[in-house]
Amino acid sequence: MKKNSTSELFFNKHSKDILVVLPAFNEVKTIEKVMNDLLTLDLQLLVVDDGSVDDTYKIVEKLSKRNPEQISVYKHILNRGLGASLRTGIKAALLKKPRVIVTFDADGQHHSQDIYSVSRPIIEGQADVVIGKRDFKEMPFLKSFGNRIMNTITFFFYGHLVEDSQSGFRAFNLKAAALIKLHASGYGVSSEIVGEVFRQDLILEEVPITTIYTDYSLSKGTNSRIGLKILAKLIRDVFK
Amino acid sequence: MMFLYQYIGILVGLVAFIFTLMRFREGKLSLGMLVLWSGVWIIVVLISIYPEATSSLAIISGIGRGLDVILIISIIGCYYLLFRMYNMIENIEEEIDQLVREIALERGKSGESSSQDEDSKPYN
Numbered sequence: 001m002k003k004n005s006t007s008e009l010f011f012n013k014h015s016k017d018i019l020v021v022l023p024a025f026n027e028v029k030t031i032e033k034v035m036n037d038l039l040t041l042d043l044q045l046l047v048v049d050d051g052s053v054d055d056t057y058k059i060v061e062k063l064s065k066r067n068p069e070q071i072s073v074y075k076h077i078l079n080r081g082l083g084a085s086l087r088t089g090i091k092a093a094l095l096k097k098p099r100v101i102v103t104f105d106a107d108g109q110h111h112s113q114d115i116y117s118v119s120r121p122i123i124e125g126q127a128d129v130v131i132g133k134r135d136f137k138e139m140p141f142l143k144s145f146g147n148r149i150m151n152t153i154t155f156f157f158y159g160h161l162v163e164d165s166q167s168g169f170r171a172f173n174l175k176a177a178a179l180i181k182l183h184a185s186g187y188g189v190s191s192e193i194v195g196e197v198f199r200q201d202l203i204l205e206e207v208p209i210t211t212i213y214t215d216y217s218l219s220k221g222t223n224s225r226i227g228l229k230i231l232a233k234l235i236r237d238v239f240k
Numbered sequence: 241m242m243f244l245y246q247y248i249g250i251l252v253g254l255v256a257f258i259f260t261l262m263r264f265r266e267g268k269l270s271l272g273m274l275v276l277w278s279g280v281w282i283i284v285v286l287i288s289i290y291p292e293a294t295s296s297l298a299i300i301s302g303i304g305r306g307l308d309v310i311l312i313i314s315i316i317g318c319y320y321l322l323f324r325m326y327n328m329i330e331n332i333e334e335e336i337d338q339l340v341r342e343i344a345l346e347r348g349k350s351g352e353s354s355s356q357d358e359d360s361k362p363y364n
Binding site: 048051072073074075076077078080084087088091092183185 | 333334336337340341343344345347348
């Protein structure tokens with residue numbers, strides 16, 4: 001209860017300073033609810049539709065016409081992957097100069113109230129980048145195993161161990177968002193962000209977040225096949 | 241007397257050489273690649289006509305038989321080409337990324353509506 005009132009106060013004061021980047025690819029089932037939840041908190045939204053072939057873009061457009069002050073929409077004419085979407089989103093977000101840029105998955109696995117947890121350290125100047133770490137104990141075994149492997153791989157290739165390298169829920173201050181240089185097009189971008197945070201000497205904080213697991217959200221994100229692809233890409237980058 | 245594989249080798253080499261020249265004339269092949277590929281196909285034709293010439297290669301390289309040398313060189317050449325192609329595809333992918341992102345940012349900035357977007361829907 002106390003936390004709720006604290007976060008309410010926080011949102012009342014800072015919601016206009018926070019811009020949420022939502023990369024979306026074929027998220028017709030969840031995008032409307034995710035956006036409405038964020039709009040309720042009076043946050044600024046920047047949606048990057050990554051060439052969806054379902055009605056994701058139509059839904060985003062509809063909501064954006066209703067809330068033109070709060071929503072900006074960017075559309076990739078072809079599907080280019082999570083990394084490309086985040087790069088477009090962050091670049092567009094930088095032009096709007098918010099105090100905090102949050103990246104948030106559009107598949108409904110994140111809790112909108114957790115934006116408080118990831119944004120607070122940025123607003124209070126304690127961190128440049130915040131990663132919302134999921135509780136691996138709550139994850140299905142295969143998913144948590146895959147994520148642990150990805151943490152190890154990220155450590156191996158980027159030299160830094162973080163608790164949840166693959167989390168899509170992050171917050172950046174403007175300095176960090178401008179400094180981080182990303183090249184990955186796909187899911188490998190999450191490990192790349194961790195590498196960049198340390199390469200640029202940015203202050204990183206990891207805060208716990210709640211994850212909402214549904215059959216839908218479980219089918220999205222990093223699976224073993226994507227894990228192997230990320231590994232292949234990381235190995236190739238070493239030899240580049 | 242020539243064996244069947246020699247005729248096949250000559251035919252493949254000549255057809256590929258002509259194909260290479262045509263690609264160059266159409267402007268689809270750079271001068272460097274024309275020289276490289278012409279060299280490869282000329283060697284294929286020459287070896288097909290004079291297979292015994294590979295024996296000297298076998299002696300120099302220390303690999304038992306002349307044709308084995310050619311096969312090993314060919315496999316290494318194929319891997320090299322695969323590597324080149326892989327890198328080229330990666331570069332093209334990066335360029336497509338850049339293009340798609342630039343278009344998204346430009347359109348987003350100018351606030352184009354969905355009606356204009358209808359024309360550029362993917363997979364139509």
